[in-house]
Amino acid sequence: MTLLWSRADLLAATSGRFPSSTSHNIAGTGVSIDTRTLNAGDVFIALRGERSNGHEHVAAALHSGAAAVVVHEPCGIDDPRILHVADTLDALRDMARFARARFAGRVVGVTGSVGKTSVKDMLRHALQACGATHYAVASYNNHWGVPLTLARLPADAAYCVSEIGMNHVGEILPLARMVRPDVAVVTTVASSHLGLMGSIDAIAREKAEILRALPAGGTGIIPDGITGEDHFARNAAQAGATLWRAGHNADCPVYAGDATHDARGSRFELRLPGWRGVAHINAPGRHMADNAMLALAAAYACGADMDHAVAGLATFAPGAGRGAMARVMQDKVALLDESYNASPASVRAALDLLGLVATGRRVAVLGDMLELGTFARHEHQALLPALRANADIVFCCGPNMKTLFDTLPSSLQGGWTPDSEQLAPLVRAALRAGDTVMVKGSHGSRMRHVVTALQTDAARVGPA
Secondary structure (H helix, E strand, O other), rough: OOOOOEEHHHHHOOOOEEOOOOOOOOOOOOOOOOOOOOOEEEEEEEOOOOEEEEHHHHHHHHHOOEEEEEOOOOOOOOOOOOOOOOHHHHHHHHHHHHHHOOOOOEEEEOOOOHHHHHHHHHHHHHHOOOOOEEEEEOOOOOOOOHHHHOOOOOOOOEEEEEEOOOOOOOOOHHHHHHHHHEEEEEEEOOOOOOHOOOHHHHHHHHHHHHHHHOOOOOOEEOOOOOOOOHEEEHHHHOOEEEEHHHHHHHOOOOEEEEEEEEEEEEEEEEEEEEEEEEEEEOOOOOOHHHHHHHHHHHHHHHOHHHHHHHHHHOOOOOOOOOOOEEEOOOOOOEEEOOOOOOHHHHHHHHHHHHHHOOOOEEEEEEEEOOOOOHHHHHHHHOOOOHHHHOEEEEEOOOHHHHHHOOOOOOOOEEEOHHHHHHHHHHHHOOOOOOOEEEEOOOOHOOOHHHHHHHHHHOOOOEOO
């Protein structure tokens, strides 16, 4: 196990204090904020949140073999492993900055309205083929996820990939300055969090903040024709960074051409400043190919060996809830699992993917898209053309999706319910052999209930 945190480093990073009566050795090999997943040797940080308080689990952390426990509240326990700090979230951030400062490898920051996690995971596969790579697990891209990723960063890794997310103004830049990326990737600017941000231009301005954290000589990568391109160009210029546009026009510094797309994946010619080759991704959908283009451009900007990076990318597969394909219901129905989250742009991409991969009846199952505010009704109803083009029957849940469902032609209306738990058995009962069903909705819509219902052994399928 790699040593991440010694006693001296914890003290230097946090300005905290261990019990003065001891000089107990600390050998932290991981960092945890959740005792349910804590491993022996982890440094446990007792964060206080709106719904939980890590200080209530200090004893459990010590019992599970934590190398150290970081607290800012009295816990009534006398143990030489307890590090007292002024504030545990600030201590986590200080640990992140300390770990980033001692890291000599290359760092990539990824943001965007949709596609962040997919691009991060693609980069992980591409860069791991070139050297030791540290990366954000799951979607750790917020005010605790970003510093937790950095606090876990081994000093001797070659690469680090960090997601950076936001849903309010002013969130990107502090996180980006903590990450200090050498390369910054912006996947998209779209209407995710539109209700909280107020306008697409405001979203673009916020996403462009990541470029302000680039060093002079760093590289920013954006899709060609991205909304608010002026914001990105201005911030890159002020940072003294190079800005690459990535797209399908031959004048783009990052150019993907001669592409072929089918249900198995995509193949495309990729031209970068100083490199040219052919890439393949084993994930269907044009949006996945565009994500792969961005990931490979970032790998190249990091100085990675591109033959190895391209080979590494070919090992990528979409994860659960993010485009994974599976056979369900006695192997007679194909499930396209897009249930993790949703925005207008990602729903359209998922519907296009349904149209691409389905060989039988195309079944779309949609839950509410959240954080759209006063734009919710319009954004949900605007999905109608994509549904007409890519679905044969549609099931919906949630009050916002009701506005869409009511505008559908009766031939497309499969059913609507107030929530996903009520929708799940309705969908399951309606499926037939040969169907392809796509499930998508915002995380808060809990569309995983539908996926679980289709995966259960009790699921039965009707005749074709």
